[in-house]
Each structure stands twice: as C-alpha cells, then as structure tokens.
Amino acid sequence: MDLNAKIPDGPIEGKWDRHRFEMKLVNPANKRKYNILVVGTGLAGASAAASLAELGYNVDCFCFQDSPRRAHSIAAQGGINAAKNYQNDGDSIYRLFYDTVKGGDFRAREANVYRLAQISVNIIDQCVAQGVPFAREYGGLLSNRSFGGAQVSRTFYARGQTGQQLLLGAYQALERQIGLGKVKMYARHEMLDLVVIDGVARGIITRNLVTGETRGWVGDAVVLATGGYGNVFYLSTNAKGSNVTASYRAHKRGAGFANPCFTQIHPTCIPVSGDYQSKLTLMSESLRNDGRVWVPKQKGDVRRPEQIPEDERDYYLERRYPSFGNLVPRDVASRAAKAVCDEGRGVGPSKMAVFLDFGDAVRRLGQNVVADRYGNLFEMYERITGEDPYKTPMRIFPAVHYTMGGLWVDYDLMSTIPGLHVLGEANFSDHGANRLGASALMQGLADGYFIIPYTIGNYLAQAKLPKITVDHPEVQRSLAGVRAQTTRLLGIKGRTTVDEFHRELGLVMWDYCGMGRTAEGLKVALQKIPEIRARFWSDVAVPGANEELNPWLEKAGRVADFLEFGELMCLDALERNESCGGHFREEFQTPDGEALRDDANYSYAAVWEYTGEGSAPRLNKEPLEFKNVKLATRSYA
Amino acid sequence: MSKTMTLTLQIWRQRSANTPGSMQTYKLEGVNEHMSFLEMLDVLNAKLTKEGQDPVAFDHDCREGICGSCSMVIDGRPHGPRKGTTACQLHMRTYKDGDTITIEPWRAKAFPVIKDLVVDRGSLDRIVAAGGFVSVNTGVTVDANATPIGKKNADEAMDYAACIGCGACVAACPNAAAMLFTGAKVGHLVKLPQGQVERRGRVLRMVEQMDLEGFGACTNHRECSEACPKEISFDAIELLTSSTCAPRSRTTDLRRSLPQRGRRDPRRPRSRLRLEVQQLG
Structure with a gap:
C-alpha cells in the first residue's frame, strides 16, 4: 500500500501556499466537462459540492436523509475554532496548530494541521458572508468563548446551535447551485459500493431508499464526506442514521483505513436511563466555561447535591488540573469521570454520573446571563430528564461522540485509491488520537470550502480518465x-x-x-x-x-x-x-x-x-x- | 422507581403513496415513563417485527430536536402536546396509564405520503433553492469583523434561523401554507446586511415556488407559530410580506385583503378537524 502523503517541501508556514502554486489547474471552460460524485451533505460534503459547482464542475450529490439539511453536522452545538485573535489574548495560527497537535496527543500529521489552522480564519469570513448569525457583542463585532484544551478564546458560536447554522449556510449555498442546475441532488439515496475501474475510483452504487432501485453512477472523481462511525457502539451522540457503510465499502475496495480505534468519548452527555435507550444526548462542552464538575468526597453519598456542603465536594478537575480546570480536553475529562465513578463516588440512580453544577455561575452572573448563554441546552436537559438545571446540578457521563480514525488520505485528501477523496470526519488526518472541541466544524468546512476545490483540480488535470458509462x-x-x-x-x-x-x-x-x-x-x-x-x-x-x-x-x-x-x-x-x-x-x-x-x-x-x-x-x-x-x-x- | 404504562395507539398505516391508508389500533404494554416518544415506537416496532407484522415507518435521525426529521401529528397536534418540543424530545412522562394516542403523518398536498408516517418534504428544499440564500461564492469575502452587526439584529436573525425545516407549520395550518417556513428564512436573511442586496427578488422567487408546490395561502390562523417546535414568531410572515414592495402572488395578495394580526377564533376546534377535510396528496 502506497502511503506517500505527498507533503510539500519547505517550511511549514509556506507549504500550502507553495502547493497551491504548484498544483495543476483545470481551465474554466474545461471544468464543465468533468462530473464529480459527492456523497454526504454535512459540513464537508455540502460545502464541497457547492464550491465545486461554483467553480464550474458538474456535481451529483447524494445523501440518505430526506434533505441535505439534515446531515448530522446539524447537531453540533458549541462552536467553531478559528485563529482570528479577535480577543487580543495571544492567539495565532501557530498556537491553534500547536494546541491541535498537542490535543491530539501527537498522533496527527503536522502539515495538515498547520493548513487547517491557516484556513480557519477564512472559514469565519466565508460563513459571515453567507449570513451565518454568529453571536455578537453590543459593539456589533463577533463574540468568542473558550473550549477545552486551549487557554485562549477562539471559539465562534451561534447560541448552542453552531453546527446547525454553519450547515444551513453550506446547505443554502448547495441549494443555490441546485437551483442553478450545477448540482443534481439525490436525497434518500444511500451509497452501497464504490466502483473502481483499473485501480481508479470512477463511480458508486446507490439504493434509492423510496423505491428500492439500485443503480450505478459514474464520474471523474468521487468525494466521500460520509461522517464517522461512532454508532458502532450502538449508544452514541450520533444521529440514528450515521453509519460506516460508505467508508467501509470503500475500504473493502482498497482504501486504507487509518487508526480505526481512535474514538472520542465526550465527557458531558446525559447518562443512560434504561435498556430501551436509543441514543445519548450531548450537553455542549461550552457548558464547562461556567459549569463546575464535582462528585461527593465520600463514597456512596446519597444526599441530594444541594445538601452536600462545599467542603465535602470534590471538584476533581480543578484539583487535578489547576491550569486548565474544567476546560481540560475531552479525553482527559472523560477518563477522570470514569475514575471517580470506578472509585464508587458516582452519583444518580446508576452511580455512573457526575455533577455539572451551575450554582456558582447563577450566583456570579445571574440567571439571565446563564440563560442567554446556555438556555436552549438547559431546556433540552430539562425535557429529557425532567430536572431543572438552574436549581439542581446536571448529571452527566461520558458517551461516544466522534471518531478521529477514518479513511487514510494524503495531503490532497485523496485516499489510497486514486480518484477517491475523503473529507471531514470520514478521513483521519487532522485530530490525531483526540479531537479538541469546536475543531470538527472547522475541519469539515476547511476540507470542503478551501482544500478540495484546489486539490481535485490537480488530480483531474493529470489523471487519464477514459470515458465510461454505467454499462461498464x-x-x-x-x-x-x-x-x-x-x-x-x-x-x-x-x-x-x-x-x-x-x-x-x-x-x-x-x-x-x-x-x-x-x-x-x-x-x-x-x-x-x-x-x-x-x-x-x-x-x-x-x-x-x-x-x-x-x-x-x-x-x-x-x-x-x-x-x-x-x-x-x-x-x-x-x-x-x-x-x-x-x-x-x-x-x-x-x-x-x-x-x-x-x-x-x-x-x-x-x-x-x-x-x-x-x-x-x-x-x-x-x-x-x-x-x-x-x-x-x-x-x- | 420509574412507572410503566399500557397504551392504546391509533396509527396511520399506508403502504405507499398509491395505496389507500387507514388508522390501525395497537396495544402496547410496559411503556416506561422515561422513554422518549420515538423509543416507545421503537418498542412497538420490535414487537411487530417479532410477530411477523410490518413495523411502522417514521422519519427520525438526530433524536435531539435539531435535524427536523421527525414529522408526526400526535393527537391532532404536530409534534404532540408539549410546546416548543419536537416529537423526538417528547417523553412518555407526559402520558398516563390507559391513554389512547393517535399518530398521523403531516398532511398537506405539498407533502405526499411515502409510507405510514413518512412524507416527502422536498418542496421545502425547492423553496430554499429558489432564493433562500445569499449569492456569495466561496472565497470572495472580506474580514468577518469588517461589517459590524448590532447584537439585537444578530439575535433576531438567529431567532428566525433557528427553523429546523420540519414542516410542522404546514401540518398545523388549515390551508397547509408554508408561510412561516418561508418567512423564517426571509426573516433570518433580511435582518442581516448580507441579506439586503437580494431582499426583494428573494421573496418573490421563494413565494412563487411556494405557490408552485401547492402550499396554501395564509389566512391568519396563527396555528403555525403555535405548533413550531422552535417557536418561530408569527412576525416572520409580516417580514415576508413587507420585504417586497409589490407582492404579486395569490398568497400575499390574499393576506393583504385580510385584517392584520387576526386572532384564531377560539370557538373553532384546533387543527384536528382539518385532518378530516384535508386530503392526502
């Protein structure tokens, strides 16, 4: 298996610029001769399909949901990172790069991560231009908050619905191209195989989920943006439909699968309540900006949280990690929660939960400010559990949330099968062994808006692609x-x-x-x-x-x-x-x-x-x- | 200890768009109060599968109230009895032992039934494709902070942008109008400077598409806003009509001929009655 990542030479700051100059171009009049198959319409897929169509390529786009707007990116809550340094707090492209490599426990590819940090600033500009209603300060400028694994505030957000708003931005761009006839959209179509001809990805097989018709599609390149595989655990924060099928069937056709065991367990989810449970619900990491995590110091303490005095509480994250406190990265926070539960200090009926307490925040900021920041999350919690988090601490426990592993790609986001490109959570390259909060949205959009539109041209300009039809x-x-x-x-x-x-x-x-x-x-x-x-x-x-x-x-x-x-x-x-x-x-x-x-x-x-x-x-x-x-x-x- | 209950479910069963459907009755025992409504349906479906019967098809995906997939009318109300709550976020503690619950699909000409509770909402996508966007290509942008936007406007834009595109507004409307859905997108974009340039054309194109799809007209019943799981304000419809100087569609013309801010007639039964009148597409 050829694993040449084709990382450009030269200092890391200049690799992407240099590569963009060296890549072959497809001239504007020729782009319309190419047909690209994009599978998946989350942040990566929708942004790629829209951007490729804007450039002039013909795009066939597929999703298994009933509308491209329902891809699971819609459910991302907390935010998107970007090295804008609008807060003047010492952020820089280099710092975002460093935090991401360190956060990933040094198992990501440096050059890809550096490019991601560089592009992060363009993403925010693009999204604002599309009308994404990011949170703003009274002066009219963009607001930021902090996320785990960083000591700067670089996370942009739209209440607790950042994924929804970014996806709607990409979806609207996609719908615009559908209206213009440059993208043909096939909703309720599931990809069930990859077609490889003479070692090159040339098509896919889909099943029409309404009629059951299976049919082949051919094109000049295939782009997979089909998300992660957290649902292998049955219970996860993923949507019920999220699956590994497209990636895995491409793997069976020859695409290398990288680091499949790298999964992210998110520390703040609503605990399991019974055998009938069909999924787990995330409570955004942003809650750790103001919420404090604790368990009783005593094992088997069954008092209600309000009855446990301050000096009998163990704020274990603040104790073990004084400089990052409640904002340690997700893997660290999850393991710490498991450790205190294993010691017998877990809370709630199952004893497999810890408290996330907003008592201090409500006293310090007032209920209105807390409601403004997290109101929709508090409501969601209340609906599911029947408890009011303004009055009593939330009970949370880690749950499977994201998968860092995925199909192996080179610097151009191409898999080990020429012509098969893989974007977003479906690929493996940027997050190493642990993803930092608010970085998934950043990567999905970086891949779709700003990387694949360049690198696919480089591939098409050099590939020799004989004409084929579905009768092949x-x-x-x-x-x-x-x-x-x-x-x-x-x-x-x-x-x-x-x-x-x-x-x-x-x-x-x-x-x-x-x-x-x-x-x-x-x-x-x-x-x-x-x-x-x-x-x-x-x-x-x-x-x-x-x-x-x-x-x-x-x-x-x-x-x-x-x-x-x-x-x-x-x-x-x-x-x-x-x-x-x-x-x-x-x-x-x-x-x-x-x-x-x-x-x-x-x-x-x-x-x-x-x-x-x-x-x-x-x-x-x-x-x-x-x-x-x-x-x-x-x-x- | 969590309570369990026995329920009688009356569910719309329809094999396909071309076959007639009917209400079928099922008895379900051992429903835990902490289950979500969809988990209750999962339990029913597992039971039906084991008995060799055809399980009930329904759309669902995220199960956390944001993807907008779930689409069922529960006891005559889209998404069920809890205000501001999607069907997937509705929990069985809302019900009590012995209750009978009726479950039907969205009913509107523009949402043809595919199977059981699953309908085709592609018409909503086509309204967005007609103009629900800012025409900006990737890459040609200025710095995000170059255009300050007042917090109030940004917040209001977000209020409208919170629409999840589920179609409950259409299902609730006696005329099966998509005015709240369309108004929410128009409201989101018109509150922002980025949306100003195309404000007039956007509305005209979206409303034209709305008419072509077979959605009805707004006659101020305000059921849409009442049923909306994201509680999108009825003001969205005001914004829709005021964002263009020369409304031409029958929908907007009709609105103009009616008293503004009309209230729902309290003597009129809620949307349940409509279900008997409105034909399936």
Missing part, C-alpha cells in the same frame, strides 16, 4: 453484489431484530474497546464479534421488501458493516501497545493515571488494508514526523 462490466459487477446482499438479508427471515444485534455489538465494543482497553479484553471482543456476526447472518429478522421504503433493510446493511468494522477497531486497539488521547490501554499509564505514549514504537498512523473475506487485514504504517512541535508528555496540570 465493473459497474454491473458491483451492482450485482449489492443486489445479492439485499436479497440475502431479506431471505434470512430470522427471529432476532437488527437492533438487538446492534445493541449486543455495542455492549461488546463499549466494554472492551471503550474508555478503557486491555489486551485481554480486546482479545475477548475479537472472539465475540465474529460469533455475533455469524448469528446475525443466520437469524436476523428483516421485515418488508426491497421495492419500498424499508428502514429495517437499510439498518440491517449498516449493522452488517459495523459487525465487520468493529473487529477492525479492536484489532487496531490491540496492536497499539500504548495509550494516547482517546485510546487508553490500561496497561500503559503513568502512576497518576494519565495516558502513557510510546513515541519510539508507535509514532505512526496505522493504516489497515483489506485482504478479503475471512483473511486477516494487513497493517501498513505511515510514520509521523514532528519537526515543528516538540514531542512531549501532554500536561494540563
């Missing part, structure tokens, strides 16, 4: 494979529902490949997953038919992929004998319980190659070089 035998072969799987799923007529299998897989993943991992546990998981998979293929109950709207058939296909992909995650976690970021191997920790990296042996991206059904995947390594930041033990104390 490779397209027909992929199509037959997809149809056969559908027929097989519908023909099993077993007794166990798709969700029951998904829950079972999720529990195995959470227990053995969640916040704490051990070699022993991972080996157990690697035995259990194939066993669940075998039962799935003999006993799954998929009601209905293909030729209709059939959400259970859709879900069955996605769970079938999770049942294979979960194994790859465990294998990756087992192979990485160190702790870094969200990957915490209990065997490798400092005496204080912090992650212990092994830079001498594991300073690489683990890129897995599919070698066929029943055959062990092959591990390839892209060494990570750190020339601009010094490898150091992360400290937030």
